[in-house]
Amino acid sequence: MESSVVVCCLVILISIITPGSWGAKSRHFRWEVEYMHWSPDGMEGVVMGINGQFPGPTIRARAGDTIHVELTNKLHTEGAVIHWHGIRQLGTPWADGTASISQCAINPGETFVYRFKVDKAGTYFYHGHYGMQRSAGLYGSLIVDVREGDEEPFEYDDEFNILLSDWWHKGSHEQEVDLSSNPFRWIGEPQTLLINGRGQYNCSLAPQLSHSPASLQCKLRGSEQYAPQLLRVRPHKTYRLRIASSTALASLNLAIGNHKMTVVEADGNYVHPFAVENIDVYSGESYSVLFTTDQDPSNNYWISVSVRGREPKTPPALTILNYRPTPASKLPESPPPVAPAWNDYKYSVALSKKVLALKGGSTPKPPARPDRRIVLLNTQNFIDGYTKWAINNVSLVLPATPYLGSIRYGLTRAFDQKPPPDDFGREYEIMKPAGNQNSSYGNGVYRLRFNTTVDVVLQNANALKANVSEIHPWHLHGHDFWVLGYGEGKFAEEDEGRFNLENPPFKNTAVVFPYGWTAVRFVADNPGVWAFHCHIEPHLHMGMGVVFAEGVRRIKNIPGEALGCGLTGKLLMKKKNGTTGI
């Protein structure tokens, strides 16, 4: 029965595991999305939870498994979708969970089944991809282990999983109104950074942290929604720490006091191991690091997460690495590790450049040359007085009909058919505010020839204000890309000669640094329509994204449930009746 009467039933996370082919399993989940009161940082607010949990339940599977999530929207008036960040959705482009792109938002009271294969081991997460529902707290972890019998190319005794996010006391609905207003209102820096949905606003775990505005030592029983999850370890062991960032805005840096880390995975791909004191994690990225508990076991140690790339007005998120059997209540003797200066971009660039594909690993080599190059200049602009981000002077607005349907069925009225430009005027001076700051809206799509190799050069520039250029972590749906290089200033033809074609890392998110460029390459071999956008939620809301369509005619069996809105909905109804009246 489809009616809403079932709300009286117990909400259960069912996790039935049924055997599949080649030892792979089907894993079934039944989720309900709803708003609930929650105290992520000790101040009560409203979060978007799943089955009463915030963050949502962690999905754990093995490579090759098929995930089935029956998602029921229990919101009162809002649609909802969930994007499975880092999962390429091979053969299931309608399950990518991007409203207006891969599907219609699920209406209140309705259920949509996400069914997709997790083909590759790694650290992933999922999150809302409609309006600013990620900012509202709709996210959780998705961990894929290697296939039964397979082994990771590194060893560890146990593991932890950390999902990072940022939190505002102003609700995401009001943030949306602020960002869409004229005069523009920026959302400002987050009040709190969260580790697995937990942070502290009115108190601090580390009172000696002098630059923290929270002056009080937290008095916690541990059962509070905002009490930190401690990492309990035994001496002389090696641990894998999985880290993913679902932040709406903040670029972060994570460090473990007194412990070095070895980076071994990025965005679901193995990387050549390298040691770090601390690691930058941008929104949309995930990493695995190994660390060994080789320090004095009678002490505990801080794990600290700090803001990078924006002048930090948010205190670091903290939790404790607790050496058993030392009591968890014993505060670390050393102060929390101090992150590199927020604007030390050289440090960040150097760190990003260390991320390289694992030698002899499974990451394929990139094709030697691209079939097409798209250069995407990001600028901050005005449209009719509204403040927007634009890509090659087009600010993305998503249409009411999902592209997957409108392109598949040739509904040319569904969106602006004019293709957006492949480059910007090369005379554009990226170091200065634009001469003409006016832009225009567009919902055009880059149509990529199937199976061709595409280079995208992300070109950063000055924002509206002089001497401001921001970090933008760009995330590609449906693919991993090779990160071929980072450069300063304006990308030039000769920069191509310095691309790393030897061991570029395979990632789904790459950052473009202030006043710099970043070049990525991918093969358009996954039939579907895929978002490529800045993973900073307010930036995407302000238009900072593009859409790639490839091999769409090859797509068969799109579930009707994915397309029952906009012109695809009308098309389906019209075809039946000859008219839309029934």
Added chain:
Amino acid sequence: MESSVVVCCLVILISIITPGSWGAKSRHFRWEVEYMHWSPDGMEGVVMGINGQFPGPTIRARAGDTIHVELTNKLHTEGAVIHWHGIRQLGTPWADGTASISQCAINPGETFVYRFKVDKAGTYFYHGHYGMQRSAGLYGSLIVDVREGDEEPFEYDDEFNILLSDWWHKGSHEQEVDLSSNPFRWIGEPQTLLINGRGQYNCSLAPQLSHSPASLQCKLRGSEQYAPQLLRVRPHKTYRLRIASSTALASLNLAIGNHKMTVVEADGNYVHPFAVENIDVYSGESYSVLFTTDQDPSNNYWISVSVRGREPKTPPALTILNYRPTPASKLPESPPPVAPAWNDYKYSVALSKKVLALKGGSTPKPPARPDRRIVLLNTQNFIDGYTKWAINNVSLVLPATPYLGSIRYGLTRAFDQKPPPDDFGREYEIMKPAGNQNSSYGNGVYRLRFNTTVDVVLQNANALKANVSEIHPWHLHGHDFWVLGYGEGKFAEEDEGRFNLENPPFKNTAVVFPYGWTAVRFVADNPGVWAFHCHIEPHLHMGMGVVFAEGVRRIKNIPGEALGCGLTGKLLMKKKNGTTGI
């Protein structure tokens, strides 16, 4: 073009008038619904506006005209609908604007055309009917004048229109979460009462108003969003004051200092004129009163709107009757009129009983006896620990598929087919909290035989707490009903003998007083599915409503756009393809 790119265009309220049959006109409006920053009472919040206005634009038409409203949803993630309160939607049940009942909510970016005839002159309004979007500010006035050449049965020189509402500083989304939580959180009394969307929170127009918590005299330029609209009059004239209440909660009383009023219209029907010092206006009701400017023209006079039926924690809303040429800035010499005590229900009952059909007017007489009687007991209950309202022990939950479609096409899985009971256990003690306070959810529908006469007896009772019984103004969609009588205590068979069959008023909203009953009669002659519910928005949100279905098989040509969700959406797509995959 259907794409969202049109957001760049100027938002214009178009009002093209084209001639129709019999001198009637088609009036066209293009509206966009969106959230915006606004200061209804001097404290900035977010309201749901139409074309940048709050309240939404006033529609003015003549009886017999056809209204076309092209409503585009510019919200980011929320659906929207608009209900045309008091318009019976004869022949257009899909245009009633009730989500889950008459249509699917309009998705973000989509447009739905409301096309309906306003067949009867009167004072009406419109408002959101999805979640608590009425509380968010989605409302406006709809005024229907008599047909060209026709005359009202009373005379006046000019007129004013007042739409009353109540306002909370907590946003409606958070109110929804509060009301849906366990433990339950009540929304409390409104911060401010609004007259045409304007009220004063941190200051008062009348500092002498000692029981006002606002201690400061307002300093207003008049251009503020919260500055009152003054009623500018000339001496020795007669004015028609149209009053409608879209409050989410508050029952109100309106008075004009030193001026008597004569009530001439209620809910779009003429009533037998009667004089009052002040008038109760319940949520969902509308009235027209006449007053004559026969007072000292060198003074101004307060118009005051106060809370009835709940212990008032909200100061009265005030504006000024400004006798020209007396300066508007001259404060009235007499203090604002004082409303009857909030709990003087005798006064309220007496006033309600004065509302009778105009002798010799157009209001038809009721059929002599009903074909069916439905007694609806309202109780406050718990369901799985959640606090709800229930009718005959069923708390209304609306299904994902609109009833109009699911009943028309026999989709029995769309909702609980068990009909709700026509009466409650007659031994139920209405003066006490219920013995068993547990209830259950339901979305059942009362199916009424077409063209039969139905009596509904609204039976009030004690709420969860001892000695608490509240006012509930019940509103019926698709019909006017005759109000046959009000009684105290439990309705008994012999009460029928005292029904007023002579000159009962024709209304669409009738209040049931604490511990009392109210009997209404209507003819089920309008094919459609119609909500009948408490017009207090949080009460409806908590389940206080029922649904009447009548003559549904006679309905032809439901626009597909109204049904493209839930099982009707699936049905239409399935029929085309044989499967839901395409």
